[in-house]
Amino acid sequence: MIRLREVADAGRWFRARFVPAVEDLTVERVARVSRGVSRETWIVDATVVRDGRPAAESFVVRRDLPDGSVIPMPLREEFEVYRRLAGSSVPTTRALWFEDDPEWQPDGRAAYVRTKVDGHWRLDFLEGDDPGDDERKIAASKEHLDKLALVHTTDWRALGFGAIGTVPASAAECATALVDDLTARLSSFQFEPSPAVAEGLAQLRAGAPTDSPVIALCKGTNGHGEEVWSGGRIVAMSDWELWRLGDPAYDFAQLQDMVPEIVRDGRRVWGWPEALGYYRDRTGIEITPERLGWYRACYGLIQFSYAHHSAYRLRRGAGSIRLAWNATEVQYRSQLKLAAAFGFTPG
Template structure:
């Protein structure tokens, strides 16, 4: 069964959806260029249910032919979406994980989820026009509202404790993250990295113990990672590959472009202090500057993990440009970031 073949995909979808729909006809199958760690394909279909026809789109996710960048298994990504279906968090609905070799497209595991209509790109975020200030602040608040939904959802009732590491207590959120990172590295580490060794040591010594709660955390979030409707609402939280249970500050350390610094005529309109206070008022959860800085340093370790995992795949014979790029440039830059976080200037080897 070939994923790029409309006829094959039609046969596959009719087989899997036969108990829910009367008929499925596939109109188009195409690969999405965005994204690094895995392949994403869009399937446009005409679906007949209870005698009524409608147009629907689906997403097919699978690893690259040479493996994946992020060391999180594809099955776990599917399970995250499956559990989110029982929450208030807006997200695509997981439909099935293809585990039958007879139906796996091109002989590779894949899963299917619904596609949520919308756009990932907010052009006004890069604008310097004061006329866009209100739109920027509104979008930032919308993103914070959705992070609040993620962080306050009952993750245990949804079964996230069955697929992720649960910190021993709120005091252990940071060290649980470091433990997971070391566990990952132990499975594919190729060579020593002084920057990683030093970072792990320093981050253990300075690990915060004052997390206010253990929350469901999304990981990579913000601009480019969510699906937005035309009226400025997030209709789907997407990209959960770095999810975990832990300190909500972990997510704030990975926010992309959604906390714009806006100062007009010497008056602050928006920025990190305002955003964190808005979030605290919505959730009762405090994100301290110290914990935010700590998890930003941790992100350098996370980057190294998936970059080094890519190097592991390349060493095993992978030739995908995505894996090669992560194995080289991203791995190098992650070590520069870690060196800087540890107080070293990597270019000269001197302390800062």
């Protein structure tokens, strides 16, 4: 069996299976990345020989936890998202191969390999309130909006995303398609009732917006901590585990810390109205407060779905601390979020 943490084993695996083929490849180092909750991420540093020239390159290996994934989305689907994005203008990593041969699966688990994009995820200047950082904050916010615009305007049909995701029947049905998907997925593993979820589902369906202007490729979780930055630019959009085809408002409801509220001397300099206006000018897509509010409320249901999936894994004998945290803390918080969104208190 290939043991991923063993350099020699990883070298044998990469030399035998590397796509596209290279003249020679030597693995120098293998290390696990601590960030991330839903799956395992490993970095493989190697010397790769192409056209007779050796060069240092790094790769990312992604696989489920030994007890399965937190997010109830197949690992293969995550790979397919990256594979399709290679033909788009969206900056991201490049998927190389999916390991589905039991002989080569590291530690007996399916995995996939993608290129590693150099950069960093943390923007320290977002955290303070120094007026000297205002221009940097606004520039970073616009850069993120520019990249969301690329995601939302890419031709997802030509890239084949319709083959791996639910395509709403029309733009007007983006919201109900999301609720239908979440309900169907949850029903496949839910093992106990939740009054907050039942009430939330009823109210989400009743208030589902029908004025989405487009069906777009949506990333899901996005913003600070989710993308790779270098030189003030996003060089890779990362973390597509909650992707879908739907209303771009879905992404704005999950946007993390990239729309700073900046007010100086009583004058608004930047915030949500300015950010949404900037995005509208770039794309022609209007994000209304009503749609944004609905998708923010729906996020409680999304959280409950993957948290309850973790509880389902534990119930079936899993022992991962990551699953236990999601099954308890996150599941509880998601029900409180749903309750608060619809004005009731769980008993």
